[in-house]
Amino acid sequence: MDISRREFTKFGCRVIIGAAAGTAIIESIVTNSSASENSPAGEYDWNEHYWGYVVDTRKCIGCGRCANACKLENDVPFDEPVYRTWVERYRTLKDGEVKIDSPNGSIDGFIDDIPAEDIKKAFYVPKICNHCDNPPCVQVCPVGATYETRDGVVLVDYDYCIGCRYCIQGCPYGARYFNSEKKTADKCTWCYHRITKGLLPACVQACPVGARKFGDLKDPDSIINKILDEERINVLKPDLGTKPKVYYIGLDREVR
């Protein structure tokens, strides 16, 4: 071996600098991804809850008070065609044609523009973000600006979202929209600011007929678990494997 001291020092320096740079990279990745187990500050402990939502389509009267309350509670641009929740109307005509609509997301209610004698079957279906357990919107966010909390709610970080709208493309349910004021993606939070204070989501509270139910899946006595135990329920687009946490009673095959 014929290595001069100078060359050896040079080589050594290179190894040290390289190793330092390498550890810096690895460390910056590892420290950020190691998830700590504690909860955000405050008396609410997100490890003790796991939220779920039930829609009873048989009860919905299509008054649209849910969609209205949602916009007022969550500061959703009122006059723009963007909705965190809305109600759809399905009407099967006597000739077999299925007509679906949701004028202004149901906020102004519905008007019968087809005479009742032409209609075979008709019903309303409230829609809302499904807060999927396997959320495609979270999967596709390129920067980590949307995420599922420990208590099962999918949220958007408005101060971090770059506004690429990939999540809007990725959501199979049309539950996301682009907030033209914030210039970011936006969506239903299940009123996270309310449920973590013991209140109900605004849409659930506004529903006059109890078609929307909200509760804790971790609490065996919650209204949600009672319904899930007793009723025959389904979710929207189950074949996509998104594992929604909005469960439907009386879901018709036409509803997608």
Place this chain on the structure above:
Amino acid sequence: MQPHLKRAFTLLALVIIAFIFVRALVVPASFGQYGWYRGDSVEDTRNRPVEYAGSISCGEENCHKIIYSVWAKDRHKTVNCETCHGPSEKHVGNVRIMPPPANDSRDFCGLCHFKRAARPANFPQIDPETHNKLKCTYCHSPHKPWFI
């Protein structure tokens, strides 16, 4: 290695080191606290102001106790106060801030009670063409609808 290549690669290494340095400075401290997101944003979302106070806050503290007990016994008890009266959390916090007056128009009642094909048949509905054309509240108290 040729000196020009050495220079090129040193330049590249400097750029990469500068990038790592800037990244460490810029990425928010709470990023990655709970997962691949900014941990503080959970708190940010929780701290949004509440607009709908809930009916219970209307009945407590003697404010609207009488009308509350009337409402709570009758058929409209499933309809929360703010569904008609509008979001009132600010009013609960400060009685001087009044919510807008409740909408008592015929069309507003009709949002629920006009006959619609898609509504469950057993839900109370009227045909707006044949039913009495007066304002609903002349006959029906919204708090006690069968009070005529």
Place this chain on the structure above:
Amino acid sequence: MMENLIWGYIYPNEAEIQWSILIVLYPYITGLVAGAFIASSLYHVFGKKEVKPVARFALLTALSFLLVAMMPLLAHLGHPERGIEIMFTPHLTSAMSGFGYIYSFYLIVVVLEIWLSFREDIVKLALNSKGWKELLYSALALFSYDISEKALHDDEKLAKKLAIIGIPSAAFLHGYVGFIFGGIKANPWWSTPLMPLIFLMSAIVSGIALLILLYIASMKLRKHAIDHKCLQSLAHYLWIFLILDVVLELLEIISMKYESLEEIEIINRLLSEKIAFTFYGVQLTMGIFIPFILLLLAGIMKNRQTLKMIMISVSSILVVIGVFAMRWNVVIGGQEISKSLSGTLTYVPVFFSREGVLPAIIILVIPFIILRVVTYILPPWKDMEEESE
């Protein structure tokens, strides 16, 4: 007005098309980059001597388009100032998160590749010029002027290695753009594993076609004779990749129609009413079948160089337009069907707006200006002129 644009039922939040013409431009431009780079590696890696005249020019073309590839994205973002987050905290489950790193890596590879293949010229220019030019070229040479035979040989070896890395990264750069669409299960028009391959093939096709056009145009501008052997060879590769491209594109449609899943009704509606002209007319007939036949004829014809050249350039123009239509049909077409699968909507491009046609045109013109500047600083034809002198 709005009513006529919407048919059937769309989810209320879908009333606005989210990804505009700028997002059509993005895969189009990266496609041109990937294609031009692969064309240059035909010489650098596979040693196809006949495409040598355009090899260095192809690299400069790739660089010029690469430099603008991210502009349509930045112009589209709601918060362009936060765009760098994609580098700082890339969320690795997202196909899009790779953008920052793949793009940067590829930029480094292309710049190094160009630097190595132009270094001899740069050093000579540095030594033979005065004033700011001397400074510019000296800086480009990194103030190291060794162009001995050994140094150049080492450069060439490294350049070949880089080109070998460059091919998969060019393929990756564009394949992953295809996956951005292909991995979206919510959208039946996008969701197919063939998407990255289709994107890659059409990228190569568009890159070679663009290179042919730019080569002919610059030879005409410089009043220089066209190397017909080189042109023929490029046309030959264009023809081969056209076949691969059309096979994949038809396979996608045929399997969708044959399997006839739940979404077939809305896909059929999309194909027959929304994008019938741009898909069957522009993308398939004008963009693939006509150039395919023209190139075939040009390939079997003897002599008649001028006619061949016209046929090849017409095919290239058609291909470049056809691939743009393909990007349009994917990006816009996919958004013109509702995810409720029971309605369609229509994208109406706006001219003057941040996401309108005007910025799209500007962004599409910029790479040609960059190319003009870059070829001024680093003349790619120099070695040829010396040969012909």
